[in-house]
Amino acid sequence: MKGFEFFEPTTLAEASQLFAQEHTQLLAGGTDLVIGMKALTEAPQSVISLQKIPGLAGVITEADGSISVGAMTKVREVELSADVQKHHAALAEGAAEIGSIQIRNLATIGGNIAHASPAADTVAGLLVADAQVDIASADGERSVPIDELFTGPGQTVLTPGEIITRFRLPSPSSGSHYIKHKIREVMDLAFIGVAAAVNLDNGTITDARIGLAAVAPTPIRATEAENLLRGNELTEELLEQAGEAAAAASSPISDLRCSAEHRREMVDVLTRRTLQEAVARA
Amino acid sequence: MAKHPVSLTVNGDEHDLLIEPRKTLLAILRDTIGLTGTKEGCSTGDCGACTVIVDGKAVTSCMVLGVTASGKEIMTIEGLASDGELHPVQQAFINTGGYQCGFCTPGFIMASKVLLDENPDRTEEEFRHALGGNICRCTGYTKILEAVLKAAEEVRTTA
Numbered sequence: 001m002k003g004f005e006f007f008e009p010t011t012l013a014e015a016s017q018l019f020a021q022e023h024t025q026l027l028a029g030g031t032d033l034v035i036g037m038k039a040l041t042e043a044p045q046s047v048i049s050l051q052k053i054p055g056l057a058g059v060i061t062e063a064d065g066s067i068s069v070g071a072m073t074k075v076r077e078v079e080l081s082a083d084v085q086k087h088h089a090a091l092a093e094g095a096a097e098i099g100s101i102q103i104r105n106l107a108t109i110g111g112n113i114a115h116a117s118p119a120a121d122t123v124a125g126l127l128v129a130d131a132q133v134d135i136a137s138a139d140g141e142r143s144v145p146i147d148e149l150f151t152g153p154g155q156t157v158l159t160p161g162e163i164i165t166r167f168r169l170p171s172p173s174s175g176s177h178y179i180k181h182k183i184r185e186v187m188d189l190a191f192i193g194v195a196a197a198v199n200l201d202n203g204t205i206t207d208a209r210i211g212l213a214a215v216a217p218t219p220i221r222a223t224e225a226e227n228l229l230r231g232n233e234l235t236e237e238l239l240e241q242a243g244e245a246a247a248a249a250s251s252p253i254s255d256l257r258c259s260a261e262h263r264r265e266m267v268d269v270l271t272r273r274t275l276q277e278a279v280a281r282a
Numbered sequence: 283m284a285k286h287p288v289s290l291t292v293n294g295d296e297h298d299l300l301i302e303p304r305k306t307l308l309a310i311l312r313d314t315i316g317l318t319g320t321k322e323g324c325s326t327g328d329c330g331a332c333t334v335i336v337d338g339k340a341v342t343s344c345m346v347l348g349v350t351a352s353g354k355e356i357m358t359i360e361g362l363a364s365d366g367e368l369h370p371v372q373q374a375f376i377n378t379g380g381y382q383c384g385f386c387t388p389g390f391i392m393a394s395k396v397l398l399d400e401n402p403d404r405t406e407e408e409f410r411h412a413l414g415g416n417i418c419r420c421t422g423y424t425k426i427l428e429a430v431l432k433a434a435e436e437v438r439t440t441a
Contacts, residue, residue: 003283006303006349027350034306034345035326047303051350076339100415102393103327105339106346186414187328 001037005046010053012163016138018048020161026050028072028111031103056110056165059083068168071110075122076101078109087172089281090195090211090274091125094178098122100187110164113146116154119214124195125178127211127221130171137162150218173197173209175282177274181266190214191258192266194246196274198229200282205229210242210271215250215263222246225271234279239272246271288352292317293361299348307351308332308343311358319359319388323417330416333389334358340396342415359388362395370436371395371429380429382420390416394430402437409434 009015019026025044027033036042050056056072059081067083069091078084079095098104098112098121112122113133123146131146138161146167149156158164176197182188193213199206208229210222225245232238252263285300290310297315311317311334323331325344332344335357362369371394374380381387390413397404397412404412409430418426 001304
């Protein structure tokens with residue numbers, strides 16, 4: 001690891017000013033950055049820790065009953081939060097899929113998202129929760145819908161100095177579920193991640209949201225599949241149509257781990273499985 | 283690069299150190315403080331050999347910059363026994379032969395210790411899953427799991 005200057009600001013304004021400089025990196029949980037610095041794929045001149053800034057960690061129930069998750073919340077806490085489990089099961093299940101317990105005790109949800117890996121395990125759950133991403137900088141604050149945050153692998157709309165502070169989850173579902181397609185039970189990257197969230201009224205799907213990870217340059221919503229589902233009961237035929245529409249929305253790559261064809265086929269299969277489970281839970 | 287003052291409480295002992303920011307907690311424990319019980323395996327968080335307990339939680343110390351651990355309470359394998367009494371997990375590893383070369387043992391024991399503190403009532407399947415972040419290069423998993431289950435039983439009956 002190359003040497004660097006280390007900063008531990010206590011305010012967002014100070015952190016943002018430092019982070020607006022070139023050759024800087026933010027340190028949240030460190031599970032990506034420290035490994036990157038060891039491998040020399042990252043060699044920042046300054047590392048700015050967010051650890052000492054108050055108010056960035058924790059799951060909060062807002063005045064309107066919705067839930068928000070601070071960017072510095074450990075993914076282990078997201079996984080175990082009773083509120084997240086109850087209202088956003090897909091997010092809790094995604095958090096539980098990251099690395100090992102030891103890593104989840106370090107890694108933060110903000111880091112998982114800001115790293116912008118299309119395969120991030122918390123991203124599909126945030127997509128189906130309609131998460132709003134709160135962003136702070138020295139110039140003020142703004143909020144971006146999670147499906148507009150990513151511009152490519154490792155790329156986001158964040159500009160120099162901007163820091164993710166919180167994820168607001170305005171749309172609790174009556175049932176949601178996340179499935180990670182993987183080889184190892186733990187410590188594996190997702191081949192595919194699929195989350196589904198539904199709201200049911202007397203068996204009719206009033207709202208459906210489907211989030212796909214690791215099957216396109218960025219995480220995506222399968223909006224055509226969602227539109228097919230809204231206003232209908234979940235029949236075997238509709239399930240098949242939704243699975244096919246989700247697969248059509250994906251644009252996976254072939255790599256060492258599996259082929260694009262397999263990934264696309266599995267998007268179909270896993271969309272059906274997550275939907276069935278989400279409806280069963282609703 | 284400027285060194286930073288770092289105060290660590292390790293196994294109850296306070297250490298006031300001046301540390302380069304790029305030093306990991308693992309490197310500080312082993313090279314600066316001299317506690318070599320914690321092992322460096324993969325150095326990328328995959329193997330769990332470097333597992334220590336920070337403020338009650340198991341973490342891979344190879345991924346932690348020492349400067350961010352300042353003010354925290356750290357327990358390593360050297361601090362697990364109290365008054366010459368081995369912790370039930372340590373004793374169970376001895377009784378069942380839960381190790382072969384021994385390199386992964388401190389990491390497995392520290393990870394298991396926290397699992398037992400949190401909930402010794404886990405099923406075998408749950409213990410297997412929860413220990414997925416620890417790898418035994420000798421593949422001695424059967425005895426390791428046996429040791430952890432024995433220790434869990436011991437903790438349950440004495441609690």
